[in-house]
């Protein structure tokens with residue numbers, strides 16, 4: 001009698017096993033992507049992606065090149081996703097007016113914490129176009145040049161803070177990791193909202209905020225695998241989320257700040273108060289009555305956006321601009337200091353072009369013309385792309401599908417390419433792991449073309465990076481300011497703290513690229529004759545890094 005339920009257990013287990021078997025057989029042999037090469041387990045289940053992303057902390061980007069080496073330029077990496085490595089395919093997917101749209105299975109998983117699609121995660125290209133047209137003018141090249149003083153001031157402040165650290169009695173160690181991220185947060189909040197968060201003035205450089213966003217992104221692979229988690233995150237009251245997941249609290253506090261800013265600007269507008277300068281909120285809340293359409297369709301009326309959408313896009317703008325730009329600046333700092341030849345070539349170029357080391361005398365247009373500085377920045381972006389991993393798009397419906405390297409994918413299939421893979425393309429970048437600014441100088445035009453085709457740190461087309469002009473301005477200003485001030489001479493040069501190694505700069509793919517959780521934070525010290533005491537830089541470690 002006690003064992004009477006056994007047959008039903010066998011029955012249920014048998015049914016489940018049969019179901020799993022039929023799903024496996026279908027996905028492998030009868031699925032519309034069954035003709036696409038790829039490893040067996042990856043083509044029948046998304047578990048390998050979850051394993052590499054969730055359990056191995058964002059390692060998928062490092063697995064993809066290995067898969068391409070075995071299976072060729074088109075590889076099936078999950079039942080419905082195909083990853084491509086041939087740069088010729090990139091513009092087919094990522095062009096202006098593209099019909100490929102963002103894969104909801106990936107992007108909507110990010111909506112939970114903000115409880116609305118942010119501009120990055122909007123699926124429909126048509127909806128995206130309206131939202132993007134509201135933000136575009138604010139981040140155009142012209143606006144970046146107009147607001148150049150914001151970037152200049154913060155670069156100047158960064159130098160002052162470095163100087164203060166190096167001249168203070170004590171260990172004289174500058175926390176470059178958090179400082180450059182604080183710099184980016186302060187620039188974006190001043191630039192976009194005219195309400196600087198002043199993280200550079202905080203003792204911990206706003207580390208809590210930066211760490212909170214990262215902690216939320218650690219959840220992201222799980223939310224992609226189990227979308228219900230994202231829905232629940234958005235559905236339950238915030239205090240429950242904070243109780244289960246304490247780091248969220250700090251991020252949540254910034255939501256309150258952003259909501260308050262939206263409300264303030266709404267009040268200003270309703271009272272007819274003229275602001276000292278229009279911010280992103282003025283642009284979104286009170287759009288100009290008619291404006292030029294960015295894809296050349298003439299003048300368009302822009303519909304008013306809801307408060308929640310304005311809030312969501314403001315959160316996106318703040319979050320997207322901090323880690324991405326900060327970590328690229330960090331990479332440039334490390335690579336320049338670690339290689340004496342790069343350090344002296346860069347500082348020589350800066351000294352010749354910029355007689356005064358004060359960033360107040362720099363101009364973006366002049367900085368952009370410096371070839372070696374340009375090479376340093378391109379290499380930092382190449383080896384440290386803000387979004388290094390797969391960013392899946394869906395083959396548009398209603399047609400014959402899309403063909404890549406002779407392999408046709410049906411409408412509805414998910415297809416992705418990665419900056420990491422293209423930035424390590426050996427034909428475009430011989431010895432791709434090497435940080436070599438000279439690759440971008442004096443190359444033959446066809447070499448340039450090959451490199452430019454593979455260089456996609458900001459993506460391309462309608463869904464490219466909104467903030468790329470601003471990000472580049474930050475990179476030019478901060479790298480030029482630091483290395484114009486701290487030259488390569490023995491009595492005034494920066495060194496990497498001995499307790500930091502190249503491996504601490506490894507990148508993992510959450511949504512944004514991050515250094516692994518166990519990585520130590522980048523810190524620098526000044527080697528200056530008159531400095532007494534403090535940390536002695538480890539020249540051996542620094543030299544050991546030169547050869548890559």
Ligand code: HEM
Pocket residue numbers: 119120121132139188316317318320321322324325328385386387391456457458459462463464465466467468470471
């Ligand atoms: C080195 C710095 C940066 C890199 C490498 C970078 C890279 C990218 C990439 C590759 C995308 C496309 C993502 C996709 O296809 O799903 C993107 C989108 C975006 N980025 Fe950046 N980004 C950087 C800095 C910034 C800054 C400073 C801002 C501030 C405004 C920003 C705001 C955005 C936004 C709002 C989007 C979504 C755009 C849309 O979907 O229309 N980014 N970024």
